[in-house]
Amino acid sequence: MSDSSRDTVEGAGWGTAERGAYRQLMPGRVEKLSWLDPRTLWAARNGVVASWFGDPTGRTRSRWVAARAAAGAPADKVIRRADPDRFSFMVIGDTGEGDDSQYAVVPGFLKVGQDAAFAVIASDVIYPVGSTDDYGTKFFRPYQDYPAPIYAIPGNHDWYEDLGGFMRVFCGDAPPLPPEPKPRSLSRAWWRALLWRRPRPADEQRLTEARALRSAPAQQAVQPGPYWAIDAGPIRIIGIDTGLLGTIDAEQGAWLREVSQGPRPKILITGSPLYVDGEHHPCAIEGGGTVDDIVPDPAHHYVAAIGGDIHNYQRYPVDVDGRTIQYVVSGGGGAFMHATHTIAPVSVANVTEQDFRCYPRRGDSLAFYSRLYGRRLRLRRFFTLTEVEATAVVAERLGIPPTRTQSSPVRVTRRIRLVASLLGAGRRPDRPSRIRFPVRKIYTQLFSPSSATYSPPFFKSFLRLDVTPEAVRLRCFAATGNRAQELQPPVEDEVTIPLR
Ligand SMILES: [Fe+2]
Known part of the structure; x- marks a missing residue:
């Protein structure tokens, strides 16, 4: 086991270490994503437009789900896998900027995940706006050597072009939605439609070439929609889609209540972490209630809730009537790092600084x-x-x-x-x-800089979960961008969650 950032300065990736080999995986020319560029900000405007003129995400999502059902996706949206009682899976969040810090995670991810049954991307698969054209450099190329299927839930960025790219890649090549009838003049919906960024037609040849990079039968995954459940070995993993503004629609809420029933132990994966930066964000469901009413309910048997969105790792072991539910933030899978030093000493839901864990420290x-x-x-x-x-x-x-x-x-x-x-x-x-x-957040993205200012250690991370009928072992592995941690990714945090 190699040193982690908890042990030594070198384990954290500081010092004059040898640079990782990840650069050989990168395309020759990397289009640098600049969050200072007005064109990037304008392209990513739909979140702001939705908060002004009403959020159409719930409706659009229903249309996508209906289209998938018509194409034969299972009504309960459960993916039934034939994994044995003991298996492992990977979770990696907020991957897709296509630059050094995304590719720097890949060698360690491949090494730790080589025998895992599958991986889940926990939100923000593609920055800045989820375009189909970006899937080559930000998804297919980096994970071309990952041998198993990759499932995903969308984050707000994937929604900036109405989720079209995500639906094509993860949901059985779903064709674009037909246009909607024109809204009444000068209504809120009319203003929204006026300002809304619409999906651009995809470059089909580019997509075909990109897909060829992950074309092995063992790599294929088809999802029933942007939210889903996976029955794997003894557990059920439930992925929800929190859209542009971090909420879920009534239809998805009803489905979530349904698939949460029963004694099978469950793990939630969401784009909006329920505990983050020392605060509780229960995640509203349209029509009443919250996601975090559902998770701690003893009838539902959740053992963990993992969220992306914030680009670091945090863990809050929350005591719920004598059981511990692990609330985890795992958004450090590629995109620019969000600070942890701004997190005040933790005191939330009886979790104190002593029990709280984060990476980077x-x-x-x-x-x-x-x-x-x-x-x-x-x-x-x-x-x-x-x-x-x-x-x-x-x-x-x-x-x-x-x-x-x-x-x-x-x-x-x-x-x-x-x-x-x-x-x-x-x-x-x-x-x-x-x-x-x-x-923090948007501002760090504004500062998200050229590689001249952004160099190792990157403080990126991903999870591996080892499942048995008795327990789930959750480990957070680090990627620094240096060779030493590519060869032996350090474990930054580890917890064993009993299932009985
Ligand atoms: Fe993100």
């Missing part, structure tokens, strides 16, 4: 962002914190034990404290900070 997250800002703003000497300094200042400001046992004590200077404060470490609700640089 907070000190490494702060060191990563200090370097990024130093390079971006050309103020390296001011901003850059060594991983030892970052770890020490995070421990001081958050009142948590240091990430790694420090070999030599470090003096936390005023500069170190100032940088930590500017980058949002140790923000306390009772002491709102004055100035803070953006380090």
Whole structure:
């Protein structure tokens, strides 16, 4: 077993390590996705348009599901696999930017996942807008050597072109939906239709060539729709589609209640994590109730709920009437890293800092962002914190034990404290900070930069789950972009979930 970021600085990927071999997997020319480019922002406008003029996702999703049912997909949307009692599967979230940090995950993923029965992509398969044309470089090429089927649930980005690309690739080559009747002039729906980005016609030859990369019979997977259940060995895995705005429609909600019945142990996979960044987000169901009413219900036998969307790893073991449900964030599978050092000491649903786990650990997250800002703003000497300094200042400001046992004590200077404060470490609700640089979600995407500023360690991760009739072992593996961790991906977190 190789060192993880919990053990050593080298295990975290810091230092002058040999760069990974992943670059040989990348296409010769990588179109760099820039979230600063107004064209990218304009292309990804449907989320904003939906929040202004009403969200049409539920209706569009119903139409897709009806089209799949008409094409012969099973009405209960259950994929019945013939896996033995003991099998493994992989989960990888928020994969598709098609750049270094996506490809850097691939060698370790192939190594750890070579004998797994299948993989599930937990949301945001394709950035920025889920286009069919992007599936070559962001899905088929990176995972061409993954020998088993890959299932997926869509994230908000996959919905920016009405899910057309996702439906073609994962749902039996579903043809585009027929156009809808024109809405009444000047109604909300009319305004929405005016501003809405519509799917572009796919480049068919490009798609055919891309598909050839994953054409082996053992790699094929056909889903009944964007949400589904998989019966595999002793468990049921349920994937839900939380659309553009992180909610689910009434029809899907009724289905979820239905497939959640019964004694079979269950694992939920969702694009909207239920616990994230120290907060509870129960995920509303249209017409009433929440997804997190369904998950803890003892009649449903859920043991874990895994969500993508936020690009790091977090785990919250929540006690529900004497049972523990593992709530996991696993969105670190490729796209740009979201900070963990901005997460205040955890206290939610009786989960405290002692039980909470995350990757990257907070000190490494702060060191990563200090370097990024130093390079971006050309103020390296001011901003850059060594991983030892970052770890020490995070421990001081958050009142948590240091990430790694420090070999030599470090003096936390005023500069170190100032940088930590500017980058949002140790923000306390009772002491709102004055100035803070953006380090989370959309802003990190705005800063999501050229490879000149974004280099290893990338702090990416993926999951492997080993299932037996007695227990599920869940492990989070790291990908740093360095050769050492490609050859032996370190385990950053591990938990065994009893099934009886
Ligand atoms: Fe994402």
